[in-house]
Amino acid sequence: MTVSQRLAELRQQEEELVFARFDNHDAWRLGSLIADHAISSGFGVAIDIRRHNLVLFRCVLPGATADQEEWIRRKSASVLRFERSTALLSEQFTDFDPLQRGWLAPEDYTLASGSFPIRVRGAGVIAAITVSGLASDEDHQLVVEGIRKYLKTVGA
Template sequence: MTDSPRLAELRQQEEDLVFTSFDHHDAWRLGSLIANHAISEGHGVAIDIRRHNIVLFRCVLPGATADQEEWIRRKSASVLRFEHSTALLSEQFSARGHSPLGGGWLDHGDYTLAGGSFPIRVRGAGVIGAVTVSGLASDEDHQLVVDGIRGYLKTVGA
Protein backbone atom coordinates (compact mmCIF):
# COMPACT_ATOMS: atom_id res chain seq x y z
CA MET A 1 0.00 0.00 0.00
CA THR A 2 1.42 3.39 -0.97
CA ASP A 3 1.13 6.55 1.07
CA SER A 4 -1.47 9.15 0.21
CA PRO A 5 0.01 12.51 -0.82
CA ARG A 6 -0.91 13.94 2.60
CA LEU A 7 0.71 11.04 4.47
CA ALA A 8 3.86 11.40 2.35
CA GLU A 9 3.93 15.15 3.09
CA LEU A 10 3.61 14.56 6.85
CA ARG A 11 6.37 11.93 6.80
CA GLN A 12 8.62 14.32 4.87
CA GLN A 13 8.03 17.07 7.43
CA GLU A 14 9.27 14.77 10.18
CA GLU A 15 12.35 13.85 8.17
CA ASP A 16 13.14 17.48 7.36
CA LEU A 17 12.39 19.17 10.69
CA VAL A 18 15.17 17.75 12.85
CA PHE A 19 17.23 19.77 15.32
CA THR A 20 20.99 19.40 15.77
CA SER A 21 20.47 20.20 19.47
CA PHE A 22 17.65 21.52 21.64
CA ASP A 23 17.83 23.15 25.05
CA HIS A 24 15.80 25.53 27.22
CA HIS A 25 16.98 28.55 25.22
CA ASP A 26 15.87 26.93 21.97
CA ALA A 27 12.46 26.25 23.52
CA TRP A 28 12.10 29.91 24.48
CA ARG A 29 13.16 31.18 21.03
CA LEU A 30 11.00 28.67 19.13
CA GLY A 31 7.98 29.27 21.35
CA SER A 32 8.38 33.03 21.03
CA LEU A 33 8.61 32.74 17.23
CA ILE A 34 5.39 30.72 17.10
CA ALA A 35 3.67 33.08 19.55
CA ASN A 36 4.68 36.18 17.58
CA HIS A 37 3.36 34.64 14.38
CA ALA A 38 0.09 33.70 16.10
CA ILE A 39 -0.23 37.22 17.49
CA SER A 40 0.36 38.78 14.07
CA GLU A 41 -2.35 36.53 12.60
CA GLY A 42 -4.77 37.19 15.45
CA HIS A 43 -4.92 33.54 16.53
CA GLY A 44 -6.21 32.85 20.03
CA VAL A 45 -4.08 29.81 20.74
CA ALA A 46 -2.11 28.20 23.52
CA ILE A 47 1.46 27.11 22.80
CA ASP A 48 3.39 24.51 24.78
CA ILE A 49 6.89 23.10 24.42
CA ARG A 50 7.81 20.28 26.74
CA ARG A 51 10.47 17.70 27.38
CA HIS A 52 8.30 14.87 28.60
CA ASN A 53 6.75 16.26 31.83
CA ILE A 54 8.84 19.43 32.05
CA VAL A 55 7.21 22.47 30.45
CA LEU A 56 9.93 24.56 28.79
CA PHE A 57 7.65 27.17 27.21
CA ARG A 58 4.00 28.09 27.66
CA CYS A 59 2.02 30.95 26.18
CA VAL A 60 -1.72 31.45 26.23
CA LEU A 61 -2.93 34.19 23.91
CA PRO A 62 -6.17 36.16 24.17
CA GLY A 63 -9.02 34.09 22.78
CA ALA A 64 -7.67 30.74 23.97
CA THR A 65 -9.94 28.88 26.36
CA ALA A 66 -9.41 26.59 29.33
CA ASP A 67 -10.06 23.64 27.00
CA GLN A 68 -6.73 24.25 25.30
CA GLU A 69 -4.92 23.00 28.41
CA GLU A 70 -6.57 19.58 28.05
CA TRP A 71 -5.99 19.43 24.30
CA ILE A 72 -2.30 20.27 24.79
CA ARG A 73 -1.87 17.62 27.46
CA ARG A 74 -3.49 14.92 25.34
CA LYS A 75 -1.82 15.93 22.05
CA SER A 76 1.67 16.04 23.57
CA ALA A 77 1.08 12.70 25.33
CA SER A 78 0.32 11.13 21.93
CA VAL A 79 3.49 12.57 20.36
CA LEU A 80 5.67 11.48 23.26
CA ARG A 81 4.22 7.96 23.21
CA PHE A 82 4.35 7.35 19.45
CA GLU A 83 7.17 9.77 18.51
CA HIS A 84 5.25 11.16 15.52
CA SER A 85 3.11 14.24 14.99
CA THR A 86 -0.54 13.94 15.87
CA ALA A 87 -1.39 14.89 12.27
CA LEU A 88 0.71 11.97 10.97
CA LEU A 89 -0.77 9.58 13.52
CA SER A 90 -4.30 10.66 12.63
CA GLU A 91 -3.63 10.17 8.92
CA GLN A 92 -1.95 6.77 9.45
CA PHE A 93 -4.72 5.36 11.60
CA SER A 94 -7.40 6.76 9.32
CA ALA A 95 -5.75 5.06 6.32
CA ARG A 96 -5.79 1.77 8.24
CA GLY A 97 -9.45 2.22 9.10
CA HIS A 98 -9.07 2.08 12.86
CA SER A 99 -8.14 4.20 15.82
CA PRO A 100 -6.02 3.36 18.86
CA LEU A 101 -8.52 5.36 20.89
CA GLY A 102 -11.19 2.73 20.39
CA GLY A 103 -11.42 -0.72 21.88
CA GLY A 104 -9.67 0.14 25.11
CA TRP A 105 -6.13 0.47 23.70
CA LEU A 106 -5.64 4.14 24.57
CA ASP A 107 -7.80 6.17 26.91
CA HIS A 108 -9.60 9.15 25.30
CA GLY A 109 -8.93 11.08 28.51
CA ASP A 110 -5.16 10.76 28.09
CA TYR A 111 -4.54 10.85 24.32
CA THR A 112 -5.88 12.43 21.15
CA LEU A 113 -4.92 12.32 17.50
CA ALA A 114 -6.03 15.90 16.78
CA GLY A 115 -3.36 17.71 14.79
CA GLY A 116 -1.19 20.36 16.38
CA SER A 117 1.58 18.54 18.22
CA PHE A 118 4.93 17.77 16.60
CA PRO A 119 7.97 15.87 17.91
CA ILE A 120 11.18 17.65 18.81
CA ARG A 121 13.58 15.26 17.13
CA VAL A 122 17.30 15.79 17.74
CA ARG A 123 19.78 14.24 15.34
CA GLY A 124 21.53 11.36 17.12
CA ALA A 125 19.21 11.47 20.15
CA GLY A 126 15.70 10.90 18.76
CA VAL A 127 12.51 12.45 20.08
CA ILE A 128 13.18 14.47 23.22
CA GLY A 129 9.98 16.51 23.46
CA ALA A 130 6.94 17.98 21.75
CA VAL A 131 5.79 21.36 20.42
CA THR A 132 2.03 21.77 20.66
CA VAL A 133 -0.48 24.40 19.57
CA SER A 134 -4.18 24.32 20.39
CA GLY A 135 -6.99 26.68 19.55
CA LEU A 136 -7.49 26.45 15.79
CA ALA A 137 -8.66 23.62 13.55
CA SER A 138 -6.35 20.59 13.73
CA ASP A 139 -4.69 21.25 10.36
CA GLU A 140 -4.15 24.91 11.22
CA ASP A 141 -2.66 24.04 14.61
CA HIS A 142 -0.32 21.60 12.85
CA GLN A 143 0.70 24.13 10.21
CA LEU A 144 1.43 26.81 12.82
CA VAL A 145 3.84 24.43 14.57
CA VAL A 146 5.47 23.22 11.33
CA ASP A 147 5.94 26.77 10.03
CA GLY A 148 7.43 27.78 13.39
CA ILE A 149 9.91 24.90 13.48
CA ARG A 150 10.86 25.41 9.82
CA GLY A 151 11.42 29.13 10.40
CA TYR A 152 13.41 28.51 13.56
CA LEU A 153 15.67 25.93 11.93
CA LYS A 154 16.43 28.43 9.14
CA THR A 155 17.49 31.04 11.70
CA VAL A 156 19.89 28.66 13.46
CA GLY A 157 21.27 27.24 10.23
CA ALA A 158 20.22 23.65 10.88
Protein backbone atom coordinates in the same frame (compact mmCIF):
# COMPACT_ATOMS: atom_id res chain seq x y z
CA MET B 1 -4.80 15.22 -1.85
CA THR B 2 -5.04 11.46 -1.38
CA VAL B 3 -4.33 9.77 1.95
CA SER B 4 -1.05 8.36 0.62
CA GLN B 5 0.03 11.81 -0.62
CA ARG B 6 -0.83 13.35 2.77
CA LEU B 7 1.10 10.59 4.57
CA ALA B 8 4.11 11.22 2.33
CA GLU B 9 3.93 14.96 3.04
CA LEU B 10 3.71 14.43 6.80
CA ARG B 11 6.59 11.93 6.80
CA GLN B 12 8.67 14.37 4.77
CA GLN B 13 8.02 17.09 7.34
CA GLU B 14 9.28 14.84 10.12
CA GLU B 15 12.41 13.92 8.15
CA GLU B 16 13.10 17.55 7.27
CA LEU B 17 12.36 19.26 10.58
CA VAL B 18 15.17 17.85 12.72
CA PHE B 19 17.23 19.92 15.12
CA ALA B 20 21.02 19.75 15.45
CA ARG B 21 20.54 20.54 19.16
CA PHE B 22 17.68 21.69 21.36
CA ASP B 23 17.84 23.09 24.88
CA ASN B 24 15.71 25.32 27.11
CA HIS B 25 16.91 28.45 25.31
CA ASP B 26 15.88 26.96 21.96
CA ALA B 27 12.47 26.15 23.43
CA TRP B 28 12.04 29.76 24.48
CA ARG B 29 13.13 31.14 21.09
CA LEU B 30 11.02 28.69 19.07
CA GLY B 31 7.96 29.17 21.25
CA SER B 32 8.36 32.95 21.13
CA LEU B 33 8.70 32.90 17.34
CA ILE B 34 5.41 30.99 17.02
CA ALA B 35 3.74 33.21 19.63
CA ASP B 36 4.80 36.36 17.77
CA HIS B 37 3.32 34.98 14.55
CA ALA B 38 0.11 33.98 16.33
CA ILE B 39 -0.19 37.44 17.92
CA SER B 40 0.33 39.25 14.61
CA SER B 41 -2.24 36.93 12.98
CA GLY B 42 -4.78 37.40 15.78
CA PHE B 43 -4.85 33.69 16.67
CA GLY B 44 -6.25 32.85 20.10
CA VAL B 45 -4.04 29.84 20.75
CA ALA B 46 -2.04 28.19 23.48
CA ILE B 47 1.52 27.09 22.70
CA ASP B 48 3.41 24.50 24.71
CA ILE B 49 6.82 22.84 24.47
CA ARG B 50 7.47 20.02 26.94
CA ARG B 51 9.72 17.13 27.80
CA HIS B 52 7.15 14.74 29.20
CA ASN B 53 5.89 16.59 32.30
CA LEU B 54 8.51 19.35 32.28
CA VAL B 55 7.13 22.44 30.53
CA LEU B 56 9.89 24.33 28.71
CA PHE B 57 7.67 27.00 27.14
CA ARG B 58 4.05 28.00 27.61
CA CYS B 59 2.08 30.88 26.14
CA VAL B 60 -1.68 31.36 26.30
CA LEU B 61 -2.96 34.15 24.05
CA PRO B 62 -6.24 36.04 24.37
CA GLY B 63 -9.03 33.93 22.91
CA ALA B 64 -7.61 30.61 24.09
CA THR B 65 -9.81 28.75 26.54
CA ALA B 66 -9.27 26.36 29.43
CA ASP B 67 -10.04 23.50 27.02
CA GLN B 68 -6.72 24.15 25.28
CA GLU B 69 -4.89 22.83 28.37
CA GLU B 70 -6.57 19.44 27.98
CA TRP B 71 -5.97 19.31 24.22
CA ILE B 72 -2.29 20.18 24.74
CA ARG B 73 -1.83 17.56 27.43
CA ARG B 74 -3.44 14.83 25.33
CA LYS B 75 -1.80 15.84 22.02
CA SER B 76 1.69 16.02 23.51
CA ALA B 77 1.18 12.69 25.31
CA SER B 78 0.46 11.09 21.92
CA VAL B 79 3.58 12.59 20.35
CA LEU B 80 5.81 11.60 23.25
CA ARG B 81 4.44 8.05 23.24
CA PHE B 82 4.63 7.39 19.48
CA GLU B 83 7.37 9.89 18.49
CA ARG B 84 5.28 11.06 15.53
CA SER B 85 3.19 14.16 14.94
CA THR B 86 -0.46 13.86 15.81
CA ALA B 87 -1.27 14.78 12.19
CA LEU B 88 0.72 11.76 10.97
CA LEU B 89 -0.82 9.51 13.62
CA SER B 90 -4.29 10.66 12.62
CA GLU B 91 -3.62 9.78 8.97
CA GLN B 92 -2.04 6.43 9.86
CA PHE B 93 -5.03 5.40 11.97
CA THR B 94 -7.73 6.01 9.36
CA ASP B 95 -8.87 2.36 9.39
CA PHE B 96 -8.36 1.73 13.11
CA ASP B 97 -9.23 4.10 15.95
CA PRO B 98 -7.06 3.19 18.96
CA LEU B 99 -9.14 5.51 21.14
CA GLN B 100 -12.35 3.61 20.45
CA ARG B 101 -10.89 0.11 20.70
CA GLY B 102 -9.55 0.46 24.24
CA TRP B 103 -5.91 0.58 23.17
CA LEU B 104 -5.44 4.23 24.18
CA ALA B 105 -7.40 5.96 26.93
CA PRO B 106 -9.24 8.92 25.34
CA GLU B 107 -8.83 10.91 28.55
CA ASP B 108 -5.03 10.69 28.14
CA TYR B 109 -4.44 10.73 24.35
CA THR B 110 -5.83 12.27 21.19
CA LEU B 111 -4.93 12.10 17.52
CA ALA B 112 -6.07 15.67 16.82
CA SER B 113 -3.40 17.49 14.78
CA GLY B 114 -1.29 20.23 16.30
CA SER B 115 1.53 18.49 18.15
CA PHE B 116 4.91 17.74 16.59
CA PRO B 117 8.02 15.94 17.86
CA ILE B 118 11.18 17.89 18.65
CA ARG B 119 13.66 15.47 17.10
CA VAL B 120 17.39 16.01 17.62
CA ARG B 121 19.85 14.45 15.20
CA GLY B 122 21.59 11.56 16.98
CA ALA B 123 19.31 11.73 20.05
CA GLY B 124 15.80 11.14 18.72
CA VAL B 125 12.62 12.71 20.06
CA ILE B 126 13.31 14.74 23.18
CA ALA B 127 10.18 16.91 23.42
CA ALA B 128 6.85 17.83 21.86
CA ILE B 129 5.68 21.22 20.63
CA THR B 130 1.94 21.72 20.60
CA VAL B 131 -0.49 24.40 19.47
CA SER B 132 -4.18 24.34 20.32
CA GLY B 133 -6.96 26.77 19.52
CA LEU B 134 -7.39 26.67 15.76
CA ALA B 135 -8.73 23.89 13.55
CA SER B 136 -6.48 20.82 13.90
CA ASP B 137 -4.81 21.22 10.50
CA GLU B 138 -4.21 24.91 11.17
CA ASP B 139 -2.64 24.07 14.56
CA HIS B 140 -0.33 21.65 12.73
CA GLN B 141 0.60 24.19 10.04
CA LEU B 142 1.41 26.85 12.64
CA VAL B 143 3.82 24.46 14.36
CA VAL B 144 5.43 23.23 11.12
CA GLU B 145 5.89 26.73 9.71
CA GLY B 146 7.35 27.89 13.04
CA ILE B 147 9.85 25.03 13.22
CA ARG B 148 10.83 25.51 9.57
CA LYS B 149 11.44 29.22 10.08
CA TYR B 150 13.34 28.64 13.32
CA LEU B 151 15.64 26.04 11.76
CA LYS B 152 16.45 28.47 8.94
CA THR B 153 17.41 31.17 11.45
CA VAL B 154 19.72 28.90 13.47
CA GLY B 155 21.21 27.28 10.40
CA ALA B 156 20.32 23.71 11.37
